[in-house]
Amino acid sequence: MKYQTLTAGLIAASLMALGGNAHAQGLPDTMTWTAYDVGSQGHSEASAIADAFGRAHNSRIRIQPAGSAIGRLQPLVAGRADYAYLATESFFASEGIHDFAERRWGPQDLRAVAGRPSTFGVPSAADADIHTLEDLRGKRVAYVAGNPSVNVKCDAILAFGGLTRDDVDAVMFPTHGAAMSSMVQNQADAACTTTTASQLYELEESSRGIRWVDIPADDEQGWQRMNRVAPVFQPFQETIGAGLSETSPANMLAYRYPIIVALGNKSDDEVYEFVKALDETYDLYKDATSAIHRWRIEDAGAPPIDIPFHAGAIRYLEEQGIWDEEMQAWNHARLARLEALSDAWSQVREEGDGLDEEAFAARWNERREQVLSELP
Template sequence: MSLKTLTTGLTAASLIGFGAAQAEGLPDTMTWTAYDVGSQGHSEASAIADAFGRAYNTRVRIQPAGSAIGRLQPLLGGRADYAYLATESFFASEGTYDFAERRWGPQDLRAVAGRPSTFGVPTAADADIHNLEDLRGKRVAYVAGNPSVNVKCDAILAFGGLTSEDVEVVMFPTHGAAMGSLAQNRADAACTTTTASQLYELEESSRGIRWVDIPADDSSGWERMNQVAPVFQPFEETIGAGLSEESPANMLAYRYPIIVSMAERSDDEVYAFVKALDETYGLYKDATSAIHRWSIEDSGVPPIDIPFHPGAVRYMEDKGIWTDEMQAWNEARLDRLEMLKTAWDEVLAEGEGLDEDAFAARWEERRQAVLAEFR
């Protein structure tokens, strides 16, 4: 269903209990950043903004950006209240990739909520790849300059006890080119979400499609995966190319989009935001094929890329959803972030005279040492 259909199709019955009045604690105007127009993140942000407007008269301006820096800079500078992000929220909290430069480092970000999104390894069926070990020596498509995709691919290989050196990495200039490479017989496997248009083309091609199994009960594999990035969980997916209720696949779930705020944002405001997200769910849950996964029981709990905001935790506690195990996860994630921030300040002082490449190398060495101690 399109956003236009959602907007025009709402009836008076849909608004019972909302009253189109300002929600207590929710700002009457907000600015959000999101991925570019046409992306899943922008579409879902638009649907949620529409629901907030209809239910609470809240006016939301969505600022699209095609880069991680473009989405985060307004949030960090106070020009945006919330950002709809993906794995760049993890990179920003860790001080890696774009955020390893002196002007960045680990950022004090907090999760408000984040929808589970699936990610796996589609393969050409004729490549005879049935499990992760079968990827050894095969051509695996990576995307140049796209750490969000590549780090997940590295994590999946780690699950299977492999690294990128155990496969033939084929680097493509864009995500679309990497996904299209399977049907073109330029690669045997890729790493992506399940609904990329090129995968439907692969399914209909002479090569066919098969998803590599990532078993939910392989605890050692999940431990290896989460050492790469501690943000993944098992998920059985039925939506996407080559998938159905009758033919599901085990893969990983990560969070996209993640609604992100700065740590200092008011607890009461974030509480009101999550409450509004929950209470307007019925107004936006059919706007896209996967937006129903914003149900608060799924989107308001860990694991996720960054620590949850205290206001979000308080709402989940009031709903009776937040557990002691979730609290322990959140505290550990906060400890990890604080340790990295402390280490960053030390490296900034130590590396004052280093050039950018030497500084980045010094920081990554220190970051790995901190994480080894943390584990």
């Protein structure tokens, strides 16, 4: 299906002729977004925002769920999706690591439109008697096939506790939804995820019950070990989610999820209108889920985040008085990093022609580390 996009100028002219208001009318009349599986936090929030866009601007939006990082990014890169609601795979794809170190991928020219502050931790079945990360030793921990966003966070959390996958019984599930349901079905004892996935509420109400494994904020060595695996986290005490409340919080980590991602070459005007609509329809979706209120533009539109912000988003954030010189400096440095890695990837692709996949990956990893070490 070919989607027709009306320009902001044409719509504005039409509305002016009718005596109307050209309020955020640069949105395409039809869009496709990718997101995590149905039932996930990302899908639920994408659905709520899509509904708000539909009510406010008559935009028809199709959400394409996918259980893997590749499944969410491929339609965006191929031009079959307009935006993707991603997690840490946006960082991986921009860096050319994990699933994106293959020859057909490499560093992708991605931009953040906005990204909601989120939390991530280790829910466990209460009857598994897991209280600390050390208690995970020998337990069944759910992983998701083809999902580096979840799996690397889980590896980082294990590293926090001085563990690796070899120290637990890592059980691989085909989709994120299957992994989240595994504890209710007694196929796993713990998982790694956000706090409001629908399956966790099922676990809370089940005979097994739910308990969040403690990730203490004051364990400096633990945080150092974690950040050596994935340097995108900070401590957070969460009160929203399954088994959580103001009187029963849990220590976990904070990052950005979902991140609304566009390609770097997407129209500045279109992204500007998207962010404007995201901000102006906030009251229509802010109560849709327990954590969606964190999409306030002053929170969702500020770095640090996994990838550089899109110029169209920055223009809107500047108009709202949110974007400042420090943020611009951060974005400039992040763009420079992405450009340096992209140039290095092109060189390695040329030099590595004829190498097998293992040798190519080793050469790219070595060059990437060299490039990053040379950045200011």
